[in-house]
Every structure is written in structure tokens, then in C-alpha cells.
Amino acid sequence: MKVKVNDAELELKAGTSAIDAIFAAGYDVPYFCSQEYMSPIGACRMCLAKIGAPRKDRDSGEWIIDEQTGEPKIFFFPNLMASCTTAIMEGMVIDTLSKEVKDAQNGMIEFTLVNHPLDCPTCDKGGACELQDRAYEYGAGQSRFVFDKRHQEKHHALSELITLDRERCIHCKRCVRYFEEIPGDEVLDFIERGVHSYIGTLEDGLPSNFTGNITDFCPVGALLDSTSRFRGRNWEYDHTRSSCLDCAVGCAITIDARTGRIERIKAARNTQVNNDWICDGGRFGHEYVDADERLKTPLIRRDGKLTPSTWEEAAAFINDKLADLGAKETGIILRADATLEEGVAAKALAAQLETGQLDHFPRLAASVIPQGVRATLNDVATSDAILVLGDVSEEAPIVDLRIKEALKGVTPPELMPHGVPLADLRLKERMPRQREILTVASPYRCDLMKHAGSTLTYPAGTEVELLASLLQAANGEGEISEEAAMRLGSSPEQLNDLLKRLSGAKNPVIIYGAFVLAASEASNAVQALAKAVGAKLLAIGPMANSYGLEALAVLPSHARYSVQEMLRGSAKALIVSGLDVAKDAEAAKALKELELLVVHDSFANATTELAHVVLPAKTAYEKEGTVVNLEGRYLPLKPAPVENGQSEDFCGLVKFLGETMGTRLEGRSVRSARRLLKKRLQLDLSELSEEGYLSPAKAKAASKFKLKESYELEGNLLLTPSMIRHEQLSRNAHLHAVYGDAALRLNPADAVAQDLNDGDVVAFELQGIERQAVIKRSEAVPVGLMLLPALPEQPAALLWLEPTKLIKAAVAEVLA
Amino acid sequence: MIELETIRPFFEDKKELLAEILNRYPDYGRRSAVMPLLWEVQRSERHVSEARVEEIAGILGLHATEVKGVMSFYSTYHEQPLGKYHLQVCSTLSCSLAGSDQMYDWLVEELGIVNGETDRDGLFSLQKVECLGSCGTAPVLQVNDVYYERMTRSRCKEVLAALRRDELPEPWLERGGDNVSAEKAQIESES
Ligand code: SF4
Ligand code: SF4
Numbered sequence A: 001m002k003v004k005v006n007d008a009e010l011e012l013k014a015g016t017s018a019i020d021a022i023f024a025a026g027y028d029v030p031y032f033c034s035q036e037y038m039s040p041i042g043a044c045r046m047c048l049a050k051i052g053a054p055r056k057d058r059d060s061g062e063w064i065i066d067e068q069t070g071e072p073k074i075f076f077f078p079n080l081m082a083s084c085t086t087a088i089m090e091g092m093v094i095d096t097l098s099k100e101v102k103d104a105q106n107g108m109i110e111f112t113l114v115n116h117p118l119d120c121p122t123c124d125k126g127g128a129c130e131l132q133d134r135a136y137e138y139g140a141g142q143s144r145f146v147f148d149k150r151h152q153e154k155h156h157a158l159s160e161l162i163t164l165d166r167e168r169c170i171h172c173k174r175c176v177r178y179f180e181e182i183p184g185d186e187v188l189d190f191i192e193r194g195v196h197s198y199i200g201t202l203e204d205g206l207p208s209n210f211t212g213n214i215t216d217f218c219p220v221g222a223l224l225d226s227t228s229r230f231r232g233r234n235w236e237y238d239h240t241r242s243s244c245l246d247c248a249v250g251c252a253i254t255i256d257a258r259t260g261r262i263e264r265i266k267a268a269r270n271t272q273v274n275n276d277w278i279c280d281g282g283r284f285g286h287e288y289v290d291a292d293e294r295l296k297t298p299l300i301r302r303d304g305k306l307t308p309s310t311w312e313e314a315a316a317f318i319n320d321k322l323a324d325l326g327a328k329e330t331g332i333i334l335r336a337d338a339t340l341e342e343g344v345a346a347k348a349l350a351a352q353l354e355t356g357q358l359d360h361f362p363r364l365a366a367s368v369i370p371q372g373v374r375a376t377l378n379d380v381a382t383s384d385a386i387l388v389l390g391d392v393s394e395e396a397p398i399v400d401l402r403i404k405e406a407l408k409g410v411t412p413p414e415l416m417p418h419g420v421p422l423a424d425l426r427l428k429e430r431m432p433r434q435r436e437i438l439t440v441a442s443p444y445r446c447d448l449m450k451h452a453g454s455t456l457t458y459p460a461g462t463e464v465e466l467l468a469s470l471l472q473a474a475n476g477e478g479e480i481s482e483e484a485a486m487r488l489g490s491s492p493e494q495l496n497d498l499l500k501r502l503s504g505a506k507n508p509v510i511i512y513g514a515f516v517l518a519a520s521e522a523s524n525a526v527q528a529l530a531k532a533v534g535a536k537l538l539a540i541g542p543m544a545n546s547y548g549l550e551a552l553a554v555l556p557s558h559a560r561y562s563v564q565e566m567l568r569g570s571a572k573a574l575i576v577s578g579l580d581v582a583k584d585a586e587a588a589k590a591l592k593e594l595e596l597l598v599v600h601d602s603f604a605n606a607t608t609e610l611a612h613v614v615l616p617a618k619t620a621y622e623k624e625g626t627v628v629n630l631e632g633r634y635l636p637l638k639p640a641p642v643e644n645g646q647s648e649d650f651c652g653l654v655k656f657l658g659e660t661m662g663t664r665l666e667g668r669s670v671r672s673a674r675r676l677l678k679k680r681l682q683l684d685l686s687e688l689s690e691e692g693y694l695s696p697a698k699a700k701a702a703s704k705f706k707l708k709e710s711y712e713l714e715g716n717l718l719l720t721p722s723m724i725r726h727e728q729l730s731r732n733a734h735l736h737a738v739y740g741d742a743a744l745r746l747n748p749a750d751a752v753a754q755d756l757n758d759g760d761v762v763a764f765e766l767q768g769i770e771r772q773a774v775i776k777r778s779e780a781v782p783v784g785l786m787l788l789p790a791l792p793e794q795p796a797a798l799l800w801l802e803p804t805k806l807i808k809a810a811v812a813e814v815l816a
Numbered sequence B: 001m002i003e004l005e006t007i008r009p010f011f012e013d014k015k016e017l018l019a020e021i022l023n024r025y026p027d028y029g030r031r032s033a034v035m036p037l038l039w040e041v042q043r044s045e046r047h048v049s050e051a052r053v054e055e056i057a058g059i060l061g062l063h064a065t066e067v068k069g070v071m072s073f074y075s076t077y078h079e080q081p082l083g084k085y086h087l088q089v090c091s092t093l094s095c096s097l098a099g100s101d102q103m104y105d106w107l108v109e110e111l112g113i114v115n116g117e118t119d120r121d122g123l124f125s126l127q128k129v130e131c132l133g134s135c136g137t138a139p140v141l142q143v144n145d146v147y148y149e150r151m152t153r154s155r156c157k158e159v160l161a162a163l164r165r166d167e168l169p170e171p172w173l174e175r176g177g178d179n180v181s182a183e184k185a186q187i188e189s190e191s
């Protein structure tokens, strides 16, 4: 459609909003209520423009002509229009520069400021405030309001994470709409009416995993991230765009640091991955970086004590030991969120030491690279039939939001010259959701089930059976029997409906996580099922770079050199990065026997206790590098200026070691690693775009799935992935205040049987690892099952735990 | 263990009424039942407590916050129990120009309560409200569901005295500047 904005003529798609036409033409109007990815509602009246269009004669169907110009006559609307809720029409004329519009803008700014406290000098948003900017650009600079302003609460804790200043709120409704439209939980609303309205909730502390996003887009300083309140002004922060490493999604983030400390993390935009959203785990989980006890210098054990040293000395120490030992016996273990560049460095070091004992962890039984057609997150958002196996909301929180996007049936917006449209008219408040396209299957009742048309709680460990039954039926190799379906907590109708839906859909997607990846049969079965019904696959690996490290083959040369074996004596010397492997009592025993234990970590732990050399490691926010997310997308990491002493990433470690060995190893720096990767991938990672690069899928033949009698997946305790990184929880004060200590969740009936009450603290040993948890009764957990958050050292799995082994920790012990 | 006294759900013994209300709306519009449900509770309990808000949210599959948002928007619903006589003083322009502010001040003085409060005996509640749609006969005082129009100081005294005797005087309706008896107003409005 042709439209004219002031003097610019442009051609735009029907359905575009007038505000987007204005921005596409390179003009500007102020706005407060419109927000990308959310419904336009025309609430703030700030985006007013003078709008007109030609009209056709009713009888003749011809354009009505202006006698004077001979052109179609423009009929202007009698009032100024909110450009965000006005769709363009053929020949529309939009004027944003006339006196009439200017007066309206002045007036609206004056109205908005009537009850605004104007406490900019003490407001965290000062300098980055939309109201400040707009008042400056479009206001008259004067107020005629001489009366008392409205007074309301200025420090209202909506939760431990978010503080609301009710005086500053300008009632744009972005935050209210956000909760209903994006996570789909209306936990925030306007209370009262008119001038008395304020934002509030009856829900205890905003129960949602995605609350922090409202602090990003609140146009004023009303909603603030409690972790960074009063800590700095926007212009004082260094803004570093990077990627979050807290799960396999790899959301775009902006790290705001000041004087060497991370003050806050904000969501950045990646239209392919996370749109404008991140989860609370990723946003608020950074406080540990600044903990006092952070390791910042290399330490060497001398006379039984770890003593401060330098990298050169430490490298020389290691080199001497390795020379005595015969380097072949060395094992190298990386955590699965190490970057690709660190992976290259580790491989180069392994090659130099001629050892095949190299692995990353956590790594589950099955490959995280689906064999079959991979789904992207945008595929998920545009899917018309989704099967989810597991608890994605915890495992990869943004996948949860992308699924909810699909339920709206509105495809991701096409980008305009100014980026994501400001007012996508296809989005509405309280849109009907097509829940029927979503099926969620999990061993316990999980959050996403509230939004699903069909839900299925199968007994933990029966993933293979479930998938096998579906596969058989899909291949026409056998009906699903009543009995079999019952055993799976389902019915033949439900399973048949699911199959029909998947095979009848245009773009079906199957999403699976740790519970399926824990067994290679289950993984084979899901791939075979996807093939049978023509679905794409999205596998959620255990950590941020599980995909990349597997693709790069940071893997042992032989199964007998896996991490588990290295920790049980296959190696004589070990270099461990980022994992507290000595948590496991048996591994600790083996570690004590080692000739050399080098630990590369950011904090002291059970493993550093045993180490000969401790090397300070950079955290995820301090590294330069690349990770590959669950879609197979290469995403860039950029280092924020954080005070971290002599911390180095694994490339740095390899650099120092190489230097003492007298060689220049590949991967001794990010640059050198990238040179190698460029040859290998035909991709220059130093030029990776902000939105990353989706690697082309390599078609691999799916492994055949063979049905067996039994799969011996049994247990009563399920280690579950969680949005919160439990290993750092005690150092993340704000998150800890909201989520508390790790919980052992069980059905109330079981709790009664074991005489356990909510809040009881229990200690127990789980596969050699001492765990402590708080009892939480929950109807979401089926009778006979217990849920406990997984740890990097103890990834998702189904295990046995004698309930009698749950020992209530004495209160004194807990306090100590 | 101490068992907290549980509040009996309001709609527990009103299954038919509940079904009737829910039936007025199609499934996808269930949310709309929020108004009649709130009204049932307000009418019978003279306020809507948080427990009731949660109950209604549960019935409709909403978050309590959403129900609270609707409830607090309307001055019809109250968080605290209302007194037996709910005095609503219109404070919008027409009434204000015709002296409703003085009427309000006088009532505050007389009753010892201000906007939004209920007296100790639970007899009176006082509230400023927006236009009652009776601007032509301003100022207007509404007591419970009854209108008293073109109020004057003496009429106000009269009404208050009656209420204190626990009598609700006949509505005081006027039209077009003429005094109209209650019956006549009734007849006229019906014809
Ligand atoms: S709190 Fe912020 S986002 Fe929410 S309505 Fe007020 S100004 Fe808008
Ligand atoms: S969804 Fe994953 S990658 Fe995104 S912010 Fe959360 S933890 Fe980080």
C-alpha cells in the first residue's frame, strides 16, 4: 500500500500500523504504551498524528477527486488519531509535523507529567528514561499544574527481585499486558481506577519465571531490578552485549558493569532466539561473580597448604609434574558450558600430551544433536503441533515462551527498516490461545501443562515405552492397547489423537530434554517417531555449549576414558575446569591418589581442597568466545569489564602451559582458536553477527530403534533440571531469597508416610554425593516419586533413594 | 497442629445459582462472569473479602490479581464490610456546583467518618462517588439503592434522622424542577 508520511512516500504491507509507517519513513513520534512483541492498545495517546485518506465514491466506485489539484481528495479524520492502533490504508496521508500535532504532543506530555514526581535526580532510570527523553523532545517545558500531586508508595517490593515506585508509574500498561501476553500468567494488574490506579498483585511475590523483563521495558523508573537499585546511572555502566550461558538457549543479554562489578543483566534482542525476553535465572543469577571469596590468584600446594603464586610458576609446576609422570596419563575435563575456543584449546593440549582422556560434563547418554530435521526456535514459534517431553520451562525457559508464542497463532513479525514493528496489529490483548496444538508429557505436573490442550503425566523412566508405543502406532505396527496406555498415564484415544495431530500438521515439532537424553533408546525412539510423523526435533542439552562441544568432539578417544572413568582411576593426573568433581565421595578417594590435580575454577570447593594447583577461572560474563545453542546456532560471547584478578579462561591456561612446554598450542588465545575453527567451519567467528549463525544441519542417518522387553529405567528420585543454577544459589542473594534452598519435592501422601513436613531440612547421600534439601510437599509430584534439582556434577537422572535415608538435619547443624 | 478455621466457600451451597450465572456466557467468555459473581458476594456479605476474590478466581480459572483488578475498578465493590446505610455523595461536576461538597463536609461532621470509612456501630458508611446520572436534579445523595435528589441541608438532616431511627425514607425523586412523588416517578418511568 502506498502511504505518505509528511513528505516521504513509501510502499508498505497492508496491516501495517501508522506508527510503523512513520518510523519506516524515518520520522519519529513519541510513544509510551506500544512495545515490540506486544499488543498495541492506544492507551497513552502520545503517538497522535493527523491522519487522512482518499475515499471512493459509493456509487461510481471511483476515487473522489480534489477539484483544485485533480488528485484524489484526502479526507482527514476529525480528530488526531493514535497512530499505534490505526492501520494504514491505500493512499493514507500521515502528518506528524503540523502545529496541531505539536500542540497535542505538548498537551499529552503535560498530562502525563501532572502526577509524575519528577524525582529524576534520584531515579535509577534518569538518563535512560523514555519519559525524560520524550518530555525533553516533545514537551512544552512548562507545567500549568500548580496543585498537589498524587502520592503513592515509592518502594513497594513486588517481589524480592522487583521494586515498584507507584508515583513514577505512567500507566502505560506494558507490564500488565506483558504478563498476560508473553508468559500467559496475569499476575500483575491495575488496581483501582482513574487517578487512583496503581500496579499491584495479589499473588505472592509474582509467581513467574519471567518477571525481570518488566524492568527492561518500563518506560520510566517505576519498575526496577532490586539487585541494582541505587547502584548506578545508565551512562555510568559499561554495556556489553553477550550471550547467557545458564542454559542451552543462549539468550542475548546486556551485561551492565561499573567499576569492575556486574550491576545488572538486561535482556538484549535476538529475533531468532529470545526476542526481547530472558528468564529470571539468567537475569538475576550473576551476583556470585562478585562474591568476596572469588579465586583471583593461582595457588600452588606447598607443604600441604595452597599458597598464592603466579601463572608462570603454576605452569612450570604442572609441567615438571607432567614430565615425571608421562603425560599420556593425564585427563582433561571441561564443563559443558566452556566455549568452542576453550574446546579447541583443550583438544590441542590433549594432543600435545598425547592423551585420549578428554571429555566435557555433564554429558548425557544420548547425543544432543538430533539426527533428523532440527527445529529452530522460530520453527517452534510457528509450529501448529508441538509435543513436549519434559519440563522445558525449567530446563530451557525461553523455549517455554516461544511455545506460548505459537499458541497465539501469530507468526514472528517481519522486520521493518526500523527493526521489529512497534505496533503489530495482529496481536491483541487476551487473544484466544490454540491450546489444542500443544501436548506436554512429563513425569510430574509441570508449569507448561497449564497452557496445554493435552497433558500426560507418565511414570518416571517410561519415556522409552511411551515413545515406542507412539512409534509403533505411527508406523502401523500395532494398536496402542488400553492397558499399555493406562500404564503410561494416558489413554489410547489421547495417544492416537496426538499422533493424528502431529502427522496432520504442517510444521510439527517435538521438543525433548534431559529425561529423554538420559537413555539412548529413548533418544533413538524420539528420532524415529519424528521421522514417522514428519516432525522437526529440538533437543535441550544439559548446558550452554553441550551442542558445540559435542560437534567439536571434545570427547574421549574411547569410552573407557569418559569423565566417570577418569574419576575412577583411569587418569594419573587431572585438569578439571569448572566442576566440583570431589563432591562425589568415591571420586574424591580416587582424586587423592592422583599424582597431579589441577583445578581451574572461580571458587574454592571440595575439589580445590585436594588440588595441587588451583587456577582462577573467568566466569561466563568475562569470556570472549562462541557457544552453539540447542538449535545449532553459533552465538557470540563478549567479555564485560569485571575485576577478576588473574582469572583466565581455558585458552589462557593452555597458553601458559604451552609456553613452559616451549610450544605454541592451537587455542592459546581466542584468536588462535578461531583461526583453526575458521578452517574447519569455513566461518570466521570473530565476525559472527549479533544474532549468531545457524549451522547447516548435517543429515545423519537416524540410529535404528529396536524395541526391547525392558529398559531398566527405574527409580524413585528424579534429578530435575532447573532454571536456577543451584551450585551458585548461595552466592546469588536475591534469587536465593525468592527460591530458597534446593527443595526435595514429594507428594503430600508420601510426606505423611515419611513423617516429613514442609520446611524440614533433610540430608542424605545420593550416589556418593552429600545433598541437603528442604522438604516441599507438592501435589504436582505423583505418589512414589521425589524430585530434586540436578547439579552440574549430578545431572538429570532417575535414581533410587531409600526414603529411610532421608535424615532430618538437626536445626543446629543447619544453622552452622 | 493448629487447624485454622477454614472459611466456607461462598458458592458451595449455591450450585444452581453458580451454574445459572456461568451459563450466561459461552465457554471462551467465562471471564465475563466475574461481575455477577462479585455482585452476589457483595450483596450478601456487604463486602468482598480476599478469600472470596480467590474463590471467584478459582471458579473462573483466573489469577486472583485479575479479579481484584476488576473489583477495585468499580466503586460498587468493597474490601471492608459496609455499614447498614451506605451514603454515597456524588462529587462530580454538576453536583459539586450545586453544593455536594458542603453536603459531604456536613456529613463528615455529623458522622465523624470520612470518605471510605464506616462508623464504629456499622450503621453508616460514607463514600464520594462519581456521577450518578442524575445531574439535572443535583446534588444527589444515594443511600444503599435509593436516590435522594436536590438535597438541601434540611433534607439531609431529615434523612439522617430517619436513618438513625433505622428507617429508610422513601426515595426523593424529582424531575424537571417539579417535585414528583415516588409513585408518580415510578409511573412515569414505566410509561
Ligand atoms: S509500572 Fe512501568 S510498565 Fe507498568 S504501567 Fe507503570 S509505567 Fe508502565
Ligand atoms: S532461557 Fe536460558 S539462556 Fe535464556 S536467560 Fe534463561 S538461562 Fe539464560
Ligand code: FES
Pocket (backbone or CB within 6 Å): A030, A031, A032, A033, A034, A041, A042, A043, A044, A045, A046, A047, A048, A082, A083, A084, A085
Ligand atoms: S497510544 Fe500509546 S503508543 Fe499509541
Ligand code: FES
Pocket (backbone or CB within 6 Å): B090, B091, B092, B093, B094, B095, B096, B130, B131, B132, B133, B134, B135, B138, B139, B140
Ligand atoms: S454530577 Fe452528580 S449525578 Fe451527575
